[in-house]
Amino acid sequence: MTQLELIFLGTGGGRFVTITQKRRTAGIRILSEKLNIHLDPGPGALVHSLNMGLNPQKIRAILVSHSHPDHYTDAEVLVEAMTQGTTKRRGILAAPHSVLFGNETCGPVVSKYHQQMPENVIELKTGVNFNISDIKITATEARHTDPDTVGFRLENRDFGDIAYSSDTEFFEGVGKQYKGVRLLLLCVMRPSGKPWKGHMTTDDAIKIVEEAGPEMIVMTHFGMQMIFSGPYREAKLIEQRTGVPTTVASDGMRISVGEEIRVRRMERKQKGLDDFVKSRK
Numbered sequence: 153m154t155q156l157e158l159i160f161l162g163t164g165g166g167r168f169v170t171i172t173q174k175r176r177t178a179g180i181r182i183l184s185e186k187l188n189i190h191l192d193p194g195p196g197a198l199v200h201s202l203n204m205g206l207n208p209q210k211i212r213a214i215l216v217s218h219s220h221p222d223h224y225t226d227a228e229v230l231v232e233a234m235t236q237g238t239t240k241r242r243g244i245l246a247a248p249h250s251v252l253f254g255n256e257t258c259g260p261v262v263s264k265y266h267q268q269m270p271e272n273v274i275e276l277k278t279g280v281n282f283n284i285s286d287i288k289i290t291a292t293e294a295r296h297t298d299p300d301t302v303g304f305r306l307e308n309r310d311f312g313d314i315a316y317s318s319d320t321e322f323f324e325g326v327g328k329q330y331k332g333v334r335l336l337l338l339c340v341m342r343p344s345g346k347p348w349k350g351h352m353t354t355d356d357a358i359k360i361v362e363e364a365g366p367e368m369i370v371m372t373h374f375g376m377q378m379i380f381s382g383p384y385r386e387a388k389l390i391e392q393r394t395g396v397p398t399t400v401a402s403d404g405m406r407i408s409v410g411e412e413i414r415v416r417r418m419e420r421k422q423k424g425l426d427d428f429v430k431s432r433k
């Protein structure tokens with residue numbers, strides 16, 4: 153059976169976590185036999201790829217959810233890696249209007265020069281979909297301070313569906329877009345009781361999970377307040393309220409999705425941080 157592997161090169165988000173690198177902000181690499189995708193290459197994407205032995209020249213698609221620095225800053229150098237130092241036109245760059253052309257509040261953040269290098273540049277809007285080998289990728293709706301922000305749903309018959317919310321606040325129907333996914337990655341920037349317009353708190357995450365009913369949740373993209381409050385405590389809250397197993401992402405963590413979902417962490421085992429296996433329903 154085909155396996156999909158997610159490697160969390162970064163799990164931090166927001167301005168203060170980015171400028172202090174309290175958690176890395178390098179995005180997520182998604183790998184399978186036929187797939188090599190980098191999702192949201194924030195600051196550190198290139199360096200942490202190299203440090204973890206993940207050759208950035210093997211990337212075949214770069215997905216950027218919106219034009220905030222913790223999601224896009226390394227996009228251009230990864231385009232250069234993907235196109236072998238700009239010598240080959242290849243790969244896909246998929247990003248919303250703000251990233252490619254700019255909108256009233258932000259962007260563009262990938263230069264015209266770099267947009268000419270990939271074989272394919274896809275402008276994303278809610279509902280736009282495209283295929284990379286046997287995986288269908290659909291842009292989902294997000295409501296954030298960059299109004300063009302999108303999330304992603306990846307569909308595949310072998311290992312089921314996974315999704316990434318990107319930065320979004322809760323709105324009616326956000327979770328429905330992720331109905332039936334096995335693994336739901338949520339950018340839970342803020343802890344319970346600390347709302348901030350355009351961003352997700354633990355309370356919002358609970359509502360999204362209730363709508364979506366995923367097999368498992370991964371919390372990531374932690375802001376400073378979330379780090380101080382303690383993401384493990386917040387994960388417990390989500391589990392207690394929804395009954396859905398909730399994993400807190402850590403830098404360097406790998407999740408393989410196949411017959412079962414398996415989580416492996418880079419740091420030494422600590423209490424509550426053991427390897428985790430979730431069998432397919």
Ligand SMILES: [Zn+2]
Pocket residue numbers: 165166220222223319373
């Ligand atoms: Zn962000």
Ligand SMILES: [Zn+2]
Pocket residue numbers: 218220296319
């Ligand atoms: Zn953002």
